[in-house]
Every structure is written in C-alpha cells, then in structure tokens.
Amino acid sequence: MKSTYYLLGFVAFVLAVAFAWHQYRAPRYTAGEPAPDFKVTLKDGRTAQLSDLRGKYVLLQFWGSWCGPCRAENPHLAQLYRQYHEKGFEIFSIGIEKNQKAWEKAIQNDAMIWSWHTADFSSFNGAIAQQYRVKSIPATFLINPQGIIMGINFSPEQIEKILEQL
Numbered sequence: 135m136k137s138t139y140y141l142l143g144f145v146a147f148v149l150a151v152a153f154a155w156h157q158y159r160a161p162r163y164t165a166g167e168p169a170p171d172f173k174v175t176l177k178d179g180r181t182a183q184l185s186d187l188r189g190k191y192v193l194l195q196f197w198g199s200w201c202g203p204c205r206a207e208n209p210h211l212a213q214l215y216r217q218y219h220e221k222g223f224e225i226f227s228i229g230i231e232k233n234q235k236a237w238e239k240a241i242q243n244d245a246m247i248w249s250w251h252t253a254d255f256s257s258f259n260g261a262i263a264q265q266y267r268v269k270s271i272p273a274t275f276l277i278n279p280q281g282i283i284m285g286i287n288f289s290p291e292q293i294e295k296i297l298e299q300l
Contacts, residue, residue, distance in 0.1 A: 165285050169277045172262050177251040187224050189279045193293065195227045196263065196273040199240035204272040208244035210290035215248050218297045228262055229253035230271055
C-alpha cells in the first residue's frame with residue numbers, strides 16, 4: 135500500500151514537471167491571435183517592421199546558424215519562397231545568434247534569398263524572442279495577410295499544403 139502511494143506521488147511529480155516544461159516552452163501567442171508587431175534593422179541596414187508585410191502571407195522564422203534542425207529546414211523554406219513568393223508569400227527571418235559572420239555565411243550557404251533578415255545577438259534574451267516567448271528553435275509562426283497567426287511550428291510540408299490551398 136505504501137509503495138502505491140510513492141508510485142502515485144512520483145507519477146504526479148513527473149506529470150507536474152512535464153506540464154511546467156511544456157508551459158515554459160509554449161509560445162506566448164497561438165493561432166487566431168494578432169501577430170505582435172516589432173521594429174528591427176535588417177541585414178542590409180534598412181529599418182523594418184513585421185507590419186510592413188501586411189497583405190501577404192508571412193512565415194516568421196526564428197532560427198540559428200548553429201542549429202542543425204534549422205539548417206536542415208532552410209532549403210525547404212527557400213524552395214517554398216521561390217515557389218510562392220510571386221503569389222504573396224514572404225519569409226521574415228530572425229537569427230538567434232552569437233556570431234555575425236556565421237549567420238551571414240549560413241544565409242548565403244542555405245540560399246535564403248529573401249531580404250527580410252535580422253539577427254539578435256543576445257540569444258533567447260532578445261526583445262523579439264522574449265516578445266514571442268521563443269525558447270527553442272526552429273520556431274515559426276505562419277501569419278495571414280491581416281496579421282493574424284494561422285499556426286505555429288508547421289513543417290515545411292504543412293506550410294506548402296496551406297499555401298497550395300490559398
């Protein structure tokens with residue numbers, strides 16, 4: 135009987151830790167909510183805001199040159215960009231970075247040909263990562279032309295299916 139209580143206590147503890155971890159990593163915003171605007175300096179020196187892309191479907195991408203899964207995803211996103219850009223699709227990339235040269239080299243090597251690139255060199259403590267509560271990457275937010283989040287962390291295949299329908 136005593137061991138049953140210990141087992142139940144242990145299971146409850148594990149579930150509480152798992153729930154807390156999920157809550158910690160969950161993005162602040164969900165599908166159906168407006169995507170919060172922000173202002174940044176792009177790689178090319180221009181000042182830009184997310185709202186500059188209203189009227190288009192936007193993939194807000196948090197990634198890093200040091201992130202293996204991000205780098206594996208980038209060629210697929212580049213293909214989607216080439217395929218759907220003329221139909222109103224943009225990608226706004228925010229690098230969670232430590233090294234500017236590595237970030238710039240990754241953009242070039244991964245053929246990330248879109249012009250909406252910025253980086254935050256304060257890791258996950260940067261203003262936009264904090265604003266969106268990004269704790270791990272890759273993290274993506276698909277945003278509709280009205281600025282409403284359609285979904286979070288879709289795979290490139292899921293994004294393609296959505297874009298095909300639109």
